[in-house]
Amino acid sequence: MKSKVRDWSLRTRLLLIAATASLATLLAGGAAMYWAAGHEDQRLLDSRLEDLARTVLSFSEHEITEILGDGRTELMHAETAATLGSRYRYQIWTRHGNMLLHSYKASPHEPMMPLRQTGFVTVPIDGDDFRVYAMEGNGGEMVIQVAERLAERDSAIGIVGFYFFSFLLLPFALVFTVTWWLMSRSLRAIDASAAQLSERSPIDLTPLVAENPPVELKPMISSINALFERINKTLSLERGFTSVAAHELRTPLAGLRAQAQIAATAHSPEELAEALASVMKGVDRAAHLLDQLLDLARMESVAHQADGLSQSVDVAVVYESVLRDLGTLAERRGLRLESAFVERRIVAMELGMLLLVRNLLGNAIRYTPAGGQVSISTRREGDSVMLIVDDSGPGIPAESRSRVFERFDRLGAQGSEGVGLGMSIVQSVVVAHHAMIRLLESPLGGLRVLVQFPPRRA
Known part of the structure; x- marks a missing residue:
């Protein structure tokens, strides 16, 4: 019982x-x-x-x-x-x-x-x-x-x-009465704060206002107001994310509709084939966007359980799994892929490691010019394990690297490659594993992404 x-x-x-x-x-x-x-x-x-x-x-x-x-x-x-x-x-x-x-x-x-x-x-x-x-x-x-x-x-x-x-x-009754009166006045701030909270709507996140609260109550009120501020910021980010996601989804859907109308009114087999190819490309882009959104949602839903779900993951096995999806794209671009896993095992979530490698390699393959080179490697430095992805692409200017992790921000890139969520997913994995990520100049001439995992035991 x-x-x-x-x-x-x-x-x-x-x-x-x-x-x-x-x-x-x-x-x-x-x-x-x-x-x-x-x-x-x-x-x-x-x-x-x-x-x-x-x-x-x-x-x-x-x-x-x-x-x-x-x-x-x-x-x-x-x-x-x-x-x-x-x-x-x-x-x-x-x-x-x-x-x-x-x-x-x-x-x-x-x-x-x-x-x-x-x-x-x-x-x-x-x-x-x-x-x-x-x-x-x-x-x-x-x-x-x-x-x-x-x-x-x-x-x-x-x-x-x-x-x-x-x-x-007589003095006991006097002391008891005075104590009760002073205590009621001292705890008035708690009653006022509770009344404010009980009368609020679920979306009202304005700060609590307590008139002359005691010193012991100020940290709690400050913590509640800080929590409200974080929740409000999170909700604002979620609203912005939802709005941008809806816009990103609406764009390929509108393109699909337009290409479908063209295919429906095509006057020649060539025009029909071109319209259908555009439809397929739009479907692929929409599917990729949906996959990215689902990956981000999955990662954020289990981020708080990262410590409990971590295990010894073989990075080479994860890399081979990712190549089955991205190898065709790399071959079509004529890229040379290299791997050197000096430290094969990293303590992490299997899902997190898969999303990390897939998005880092995917970005490197998509933005590296044809005939270029992409490499992935691991090594140990002290008690930490480093995961490094290099490419020979155009790289990212130092002043723009902080924007890479913003959702749907493609740094002005044009075309259909990418949707601007890959590095947001990478950041979610890094934060969940208490790791550190740095964007550096690559010896191959492009961008180097270095993820440093802290020492942990499975």
Whole structure:
């Protein structure tokens, strides 16, 4: 079963990222502040417990001294439940361990912490945890121990913490709202671009216009506009190609019709034979044009698959195949054909190599004067393989060589030879194979076409 890819929203994902980061930051900061506030509260509560011990001792010390001076040892129970409640307890002992005074619920027999120990300590009393503070009084003759229930402390801190974390929702809501608003404004350019694209007709390739887009979106808009420009240029070339092709086809068809009318009204066998010969020549020209158009279309349709379709092609075998079609024309012109395949194999598409050799040889044979010479050869230079076609024809001026690859441009050549598509097909093969083509002066006096294939493996 194919896994289904769920749709996702960039706006939602960015908002979740911002919300998560904001919430994590607020919680971390709140937790740190809560810990610091709790630590400070504990310090303040300890200080208050210490003050309470001093206060109780100051109120009780004079009376206890008088009792001890009179020699009495009875316990004094001056505190009741209404005085300190269940939160605080205290005991006052002599240094010898005699109870002098204790509060409500404080044990009259056991000290809350060892009498020799002073300062703060946390101990369990009657099943609850208490914070106990002990200090000496009356010159060390007495020890007071004051205890506070930790549950009372924690409940107060918990209430403060509840309100503290509750108020964190306000900045979080503010950050979330501001983030959503800024994000909506930042992504407005994407929505505007999408709206422009959805409302366009299929042939509208005008550039996208986004008002004040973010820096991150500018490369994408520029790439889309560059793509539109390339598509528009390609379509313009295709329209021009279609128009010129239609014109090129209409010309031989009109000539065929005219020659057929002449043949139909011929008054002599000689006139009829001449008209029919012209008809055959026009048919051959139209057929050659159609073949060239089909070859160009075939090559361009598989150009993107050149890397996958490439194999080791024997150039000599391709040359023999091409000679079966062009050999008669070369013999009729009395041309001398030579071949020297030092490097017989080239990694390429078989179709591409066939079209390359056929069109390069075809051009050389058609434009080389009678009795001339055409040669084809290969050689290796480093990791590259060179395919070279030389002829003894008129050649091409250096300033006109760049026009050779334009479709239907015959550089002003007259007559019925060629249709101006051969070198366009050659260029398509060269581009598909990532090769390089150069037009040079030939040692035979005419044109040299050199195609350099890059190092590749089949």
